[in-house]
Amino acid sequence: MKAASMVPVFLVGFLLVFAATDFPEWGNPQSPASDSPVSSHFIGKTGVDTEVPNMVTAVLADYRGFDTMFETVVVFIAGMAVLAILKNSVKKGSVRRDHEVDAEPDLIVTNMVRLIVPVIQIFAFYVLAHGHVSPGGGFQGGVIMGASFILIALSWDLETALARFSLNRCMGVAAAGILIYAGIGIFSMFLGGEFLDYAELERVLPVSREMARYHAMLGVEIGVGCTVTAIMFALYANLSSEGKLEGGL
Amino acid sequence: MFEDGAILNELFLERLNYLIYVVLLLIGLYAMIAKNNLIKKLIGMSVFQTAIILFYVSIGVKEDATIPIYLPEHDPHGEHAHARGGPEALSRGQVATYANPLPHVLMLTAIVVGVATLGLALAVSLRIYQGYGTIEEDELLVKLEREDARTRKAEFPVADSPKVESKRKPVAKRVSKTGKSKK
Numbered sequence: 001m002k003a004a005s006m007v008p009v010f011l012v013g014f015l016l017v018f019a020a021t022d023f024p025e026w027g028n029p030q031s032p033a034s035d036s037p038v039s040s041h042f043i044g045k046t047g048v049d050t051e052v053p054n055m056v057t058a059v060l061a062d063y064r065g066f067d068t069m070f071e072t073v074v075v076f077i078a079g080m081a082v083l084a085i086l087k088n089s090v091k092k093g094s095v096r097r098d099h100e101v102d103a104e105p106d107l108i109v110t111n112m113v114r115l116i117v118p119v120i121q122i123f124a125f126y127v128l129a130h131g132h133v134s135p136g137g138g139f140q141g142g143v144i145m146g147a148s149f150i151l152i153a154l155s156w157d158l159e160t161a162l163a164r165f166s167l168n169r170c171m172g173v174a175a176a177g178i179l180i181y182a183g184i185g186i187f188s189m190f191l192g193g194e195f196l197d198y199a200e201l202e203r204v205l206p207v208s209r210e211m212a213r214y215h216a217m218l219g220v221e222i223g224v225g226c227t228v229t230a231i232m233f234a235l236y237a238n239l240s241s242e243g244k245l246e247g248g249l
Numbered sequence: 250m251f252e253d254g255a256i257l258n259e260l261f262l263e264r265l266n267y268l269i270y271v272v273l274l275l276i277g278l279y280a281m282i283a284k285n286n287l288i289k290k291l292i293g294m295s296v297f298q299t300a301i302i303l304f305y306v307s308i309g310v311k312e313d314a315t316i317p318i319y320l321p322e323h324d325p326h327g328e329h330a331h332a333r334g335g336p337e338a339l340s341r342g343q344v345a346t347y348a349n350p351l352p353h354v355l356m357l358t359a360i361v362v363g364v365a366t367l368g369l370a371l372a373v374s375l376r377i378y379q380g381y382g383t384i385e386e387d388e389l390l391v392k393l394e395r396e397d398a399r400t401r402k403a404e405f406p407v408a409d410s411p412k413v414e415s416k417r418k419p420v421a422k423r424v425s426k427t428g429k430s431k432k
Contacts, residue, residue, distance in 0.1 A: 010275075034309075048337065054318045055319070059354045060354045074362050078366055085375075133318075143361065
């Protein structure tokens with residue numbers, strides 16, 4: 001079995017190395033990835049089209065908005081599926097496994113976390129809201145926000161974290177995030193454009209077409225951030241407790 | 250192409266990034282094919298995913314180029330843009346000073362979606378462990394086989410050989426299908 005599995009592995013390896021000799025050299029500015037009309041358009045026109053300094057955010061939320069919307073839906077569906085798979089799989093407080101021990105939350109750890117968590121959450125909002133201008137955006141800010149709740153669950157126990165962000169609220173926030181994203185897309189459809197054509201939002205926003213795209217991108221990123229925050233925490237809460245939603249790590 | 254070590258020279262000096270990605274990808278592929286433990290398979294899947302991310306990121310590298318965020322002189326809201334009365338499209342020479350944003354965008358979403366799908370895979374293997382008490386693939390196949398035999402016995406208590414024969418084939422197919430989805 002093990003020896004036989006080496007055959008496809010080495011076959012794939014040979015093909016990939018064989019193909020690698022035709023790939024562009026490291027950092028070659030003439031390589032197709034760097035010299036294609038698509039990337040030149042993104043780099044050259046982002047400032048004119050959307051007035052967003054961070055091209056990554058502009059491509060993510062505007063030019064490839066449809067793709068990003070369904071990436072967010074994938075994250076949401078994965079979280080829902082984890083919930084569905086693990087819900088009621090083990091009865092609450094039934095069998096105690098070997099690694100589960102009773103321990104008081106540590107004084108030093110909990111006090112440090114008490115100091116750190118607000119800073120982490122403010123930083124998450126900064127990364128989310130500043131995603132146009134500096135590295136950041138909905139996915140990154142959402143992950144940082146979710147990490148702050150995971151930190152609470154790690155240092156106290158899961159009940160403490162769930163009292164602040166219960167699983168029902170989690171799924172509500174995750175669904176609301178996708179509704180915000182799709183709602184902005186559909187709203188721009190009602191205003192006469194195409195789905196996710198943010199420029200049409202100029203009719204309701206007191207700004208130019210370019211700045212309408214700029215602000216709509218922020219709305220979309222907030223939607224992504226909500227979904228990612230909720231799903232990251234829901235994943236941790238379910239996986240760490242086998243769906244029981246109680247106890248420490 | 251093959252004269253005295255030219256291909257090795259090319260692979261190890263000029264295209265080392267591709268060699269690293271191929272090696273990582275093969276490690277992941279081997280783990281996914283050969284390992285018995287479902288968690289080890291998932292680790293292989295993550296290594297595989299990392300190799301793809303490395304591949305995209307290394308393709309996005311551009312010599313003498315900065316990150317794809319406008320410098321102050323090209324900033325649409327900066328003083329330079331105000332002085333000219335609005336942002337302008339970049340010239341060809343200016344475009345060459347920025348890295349391509351597309352690989353970064355693709356990998357940014359791929360990482361988060363990868364975490365979510367990995368969580369789903371872990372949940373499935375957790376459920377398998379709760380149901381069968383093992384996540385070793387060979388033991389699982391034996392247990393599934395046994396369970397199928399038991400249900401077959403319950404459905405057809407009288408030993409009716411042609412009927413059992415006709416029943417066995419679709420059952421065997423189903424076992425192989427579940428084995429695939431676990432990977």
